[in-house]
Amino acid sequence: MYELYYWPGIPGRGEFIRLALEDAGADYIDVGQRDGAGAVARSLYDDTTGPPFAPPALRIDGIGMVSQVANILRVTGHDLGLASDNAAEDAFCHGLQLTLSDFVAEIHDTHHPLGPDLYYEDQTSEAKHRAALFRASRLPKFLSYFEQVTATNTAAPWLVGADATTADLSLFQILAGLRYAFPTAMASLNDAIPNLNTLHDAVAARPGIAAYLVSDRRQPFNQHGIFRQYPELDGDSSPARDDDACNLA
Amino acid sequence: MYELYYWPGIPGRGEFIRLALEDAGADYIDVGQRDGAGAVARSLYDDTTGPPFAPPALRIDGIGMVSQVANILRVTGHDLGLASDNAAEDAFCHGLQLTLSDFVAEIHDTHHPLGPDLYYEDQTSEAKHRAALFRASRLPKFLSYFEQVTATNTAAPWLVGADATTADLSLFQILAGLRYAFPTAMASLNDAIPNLNTLHDAVAARPGIAAYLVSDRRQPFNQHGIFRQYPELDGDSSPARDDDACNLA
Numbered sequence: 001m002y003e004l005y006y007w008p009g010i011p012g013r014g015e016f017i018r019l020a021l022e023d024a025g026a027d028y029i030d031v032g033q034r035d036g037a038g039a040v041a042r043s044l045y046d047d048t049t050g051p052p053f054a055p056p057a058l059r060i061d062g063i064g065m066v067s068q069v070a071n072i073l074r075v076t077g078h079d080l081g082l083a084s085d086n087a088a089e090d091a092f093c094h095g096l097q098l099t100l101s102d103f104v105a106e107i108h109d110t111h112h113p114l115g116p117d118l119y120y121e122d123q124t125s126e127a128k129h130r131a132a133l134f135r136a137s138r139l140p141k142f143l144s145y146f147e148q149v150t151a152t153n154t155a156a157p158w159l160v161g162a163d164a165t166t167a168d169l170s171l172f173q174i175l176a177g178l179r180y181a182f183p184t185a186m187a188s189l190n191d192a193i194p195n196l197n198t199l200h201d202a203v204a205a206r207p208g209i210a211a212y213l214v215s216d217r218r219q220p221f222n223q224h225g226i227f228r229q230y231p232e233l234d235g236d237s238s239p240a241r242d243d244d245a246c247n248l249a
Numbered sequence: 250m251y252e253l254y255y256w257p258g259i260p261g262r263g264e265f266i267r268l269a270l271e272d273a274g275a276d277y278i279d280v281g282q283r284d285g286a287g288a289v290a291r292s293l294y295d296d297t298t299g300p301p302f303a304p305p306a307l308r309i310d311g312i313g314m315v316s317q318v319a320n321i322l323r324v325t326g327h328d329l330g331l332a333s334d335n336a337a338e339d340a341f342c343h344g345l346q347l348t349l350s351d352f353v354a355e356i357h358d359t360h361h362p363l364g365p366d367l368y369y370e371d372q373t374s375e376a377k378h379r380a381a382l383f384r385a386s387r388l389p390k391f392l393s394y395f396e397q398v399t400a401t402n403t404a405a406p407w408l409v410g411a412d413a414t415t416a417d418l419s420l421f422q423i424l425a426g427l428r429y430a431f432p433t434a435m436a437s438l439n440d441a442i443p444n445l446n447t448l449h450d451a452v453a454a455r456p457g458i459a460a461y462l463v464s465d466r467r468q469p470f471n472q473h474g475i476f477r478q479y480p481e482l483d484g485d486s487s488p489a490r491d492d493d494a495c496n497l498a
Contacts, residue, residue, distance in 0.1 A: 050341050050401060050409070053348040053394050066340045068347035070319075075340050091315045091324050092299050098317035099302045101347075105354060106364070113362045114379045115355070117386045126375050130363045137366045145302050152299060160299070 002028035002076070003059040005040045010225035011173075013104070014056040016069045019169040022212035024080035030217070070097045073166040082166045093160045096149065096167045103142045103174060107181070108226045110134045110233055124232070131233035135185045139178075140237055143193050146171060150195035157195065157202045164206065171196070172203035177227030185237040251277035251325070252308040254289045259474035260422075262353070263305040265318045268418040271461035273329035279466070319346045322415035331415045342409045345398065345416045352391045352423060356430070357475045359383045359482055373481070380482035384434045388427075389486055392442050395420060399444035406444065406451040413455065420445070421452035426476030434486040 002021060006014030014032070021028045032040045032055075044065075045051050052067030058076070059065050066072050074094055077083030084090045113130040114123045146159070155162040159171065175196060179186050190197070203209055212218055221227050251270060255263030263281070270277045281289045281304075293314075294300050301316030307325070308314050315321050323343055326332030333339045362379040363372045395408070404411040408420065424445060428435050439446070452458055461467055470476050 050398060052344060053351075053391075060340075063337050063340055067344040071340065071344045071347055074323075074343070088312050091309075091312055091320065094323070095301060095316040095320045098320055098347075098350075102302075102354075105351075109358070109364070113364075113375065115358070115362075115382050115387060117382045126362065126378075129375075133364050133366045138364060142302075149299060 001061060002026060003043075004028055004030050004032070004056065005043055005059070005065075006030070006032045006056040007037055007040060008032040009219070009222075011177075011219045011221060011227075012056075012225045013069050015173055015219075016166075016170045017056050017058060017072055018217070019173060019209065019212070020073055020076065020080055020082055020166050022217070023082065023164075023169060023206055023208040025208050026080060033217075069170075070094065070101050073097060073170070077166050080166075082164060082169070084161045084163070084165065086161065089161050093165050093167050096146075096159055097170065099142075099145075100167060100170050100174060104226055106134065106138055106142075107174070107178070111228055111230060120228075120230070127230075128232060132235070135182065135235060135237045139182070139185060140189060140192070143189060143196065147193045147195050150199055157198045159199070164203065168199060168203055169209070172200050172209075175200045177221060180221040181227040181229055182234045183229075184234045188237045250310060251275060252292075253277055253279050253281070253305065254292055254307070254314075255279070255281045255305040256286055256289060257281040258468070258471075260426075260468045260470060260476075261305075261474045262318050264422055264468075265415075265419045266305055266307060266321055267466070268422060268458065268461070269322055269325065269329055269331055269415050271466070272331065272413075272418060272455055272457040274457050275329060282466075318419075319343065319350050322346060322419070326415050329415075331413060331418070333410045333412070333414065335410065338410050342414050342416050345395075345408055346419065348391075348394075349416060349419050349423060353475055355383065355387055355391075356423070356427070360477055360479060369477075369479070376479075377481060381484070384431065384484060384486045388431070388434060389438060389441070392438060392445065396442045396444050399448055406447045408448070413452065417448060417452055418458070421449050421458075424449045426470060429470040430476040430478055431483045432478075433483045437486045 004014060004017055006012065018030070031043065040055060044055065044057060052065060056069060056072065057065050057067045058072045060075065063075065066075050084093060110131040111120050111127050112123065113126045120127065149159050150156055153160060158164050158168050160167065204213060223229070253263060253266055255261060280292065289304060293304065293306060301314060305318060305321065306314050306316040307321045309324065312324065315324050333342060359380040360369050360376050361372065362375045369376065398408050399405055402409060407413050407417050409416065453462065472478070
């Protein structure tokens with residue numbers, strides 16, 4: 001039995017945990033969805049193991065409250081059948097999971113370049129600037145990296161080894177979120193990431209995931225999570241030009 | 250034998266790995282310091298395990314190239330005597346290590362709020378804004394969190410359990426870097442973090458660390474790493490006021 005602690009109403013970082021639990025058909029309670037944000041806040045700070053800095057956290061029998069997405073996936077991955085038993089593959093996979101965390105942080109920063117303490121509406125100008133740089137440089141850099149990793153793995157469509165791992169599920173979520181948040185940029189990059197598109201569809205077709213995606217437990221993307229659809233932040237992924245709205249010199 | 254791959258000339262994220270290796274008296278080669286940046290770049294992409302997205306990476310006998318600071322410290326921690334054998338403590342500790350990674354990313358973003366593709370000089374105005382918010386909110390939030398963790402651990406001065414872990418060494422480096430980059434803000438917060446100050450000094454006094462800090466292998470902070478001393482980004486850590494240089498409304 002697992003208990004997930006995450007803010008209700010957004011897929012957010014909690015979704016990376018939900019996907020792993022759902023893929024494995026694990027028995028879990030989504031405390032935030034069931035009992036609300038107050039229950040999440042109270043439970044996070046009532047724990048003998050030590051409080052997490054921020055959600056998501058997962059309470060695991062015999063271990064206690066575990067925080068940080070990549071750490072939760074590391075601790076549960078083997079039990080969920082989503083980790084390699086090979087030490088080298090497992091170490092490579094956790095490195096990929098952490099690089100996906102970095103990618104998520106940069107995606108979030110496109111709408112919050114001045115940090116989490118200001119509303120988007122109070123940093124829109126800076127967000128346009130950062131998003132243009134992200135589309136021109138960081139987005140294709142991250143995507144081409146993961147495209148290369150999948151191409152190198154002859155046991156495709158996965159990132160590492162012959163079986164799906166938590167990193168594959170997380171990458172699926174990121175690709176889906178990017179298509180929502182940056183439809184124009186992703187369309188312009190589509191032909192460059194055939195392996196990632198195959199990986200996305202292969203994850204969506206897994207029995208546990210396919211059932212989850214059509215359930216009412218799957219929350220749609222919205223304007224309050226990591227992936228937000230602000231048309232003013234989207235655009236082609238081509239390198240910025242002098243006549244762009246913001247000066248990139 | 251370990252081989253560290255990181256850019257020469259800055260402590261940077263490589264320093265979190267160096268501190269763990271030096272504390273344990275491990276046999277390692279700092280490839281970047283010995284052979285230069287070209288050797289780092291070439292070796293990163295000539296690996297059968299799969300290339301890292303970015304340095305630092307550590308080549309480990311029997312495992313291969315491992316990337317991402319927290320992952321490297323996780324894989325090596327037990328062999329270096331810097332991890333707990335208790336599963337709950339180990340899971341909590343890796344969560345702390347990842348929260349330290351998030352803290353480092355936010356510290357870096359104070360001088361690069363628009364991302365890594367522009368020079369600091371091309372985003373100074375935005376950096377002043379983000380740094381003011383960081384000093385007023387995120388800096389005290391992170392520090393008070395880790396202060397609380399050390400206060401909760403009755404086997405102080407460490408974060409988790411009775412012995413030092415990689416997370417303690419990393420927190421030492423962050424505290425030292427913050428004192429360099431934000432001397433005024435850190436002075437104003439000094440009385441609020443007695444446990445962290447004790448932890449800093451306890452790490453510095455460990456035999457392996459003390460010997461390392463006075464060696465020529467320890468690189469000083471400078472203007473090209475995570476922690477940079479830009480006086481215009483420093484100031485009191487008090488909440489921002491209406492008459493601050495930048496409008497925080």
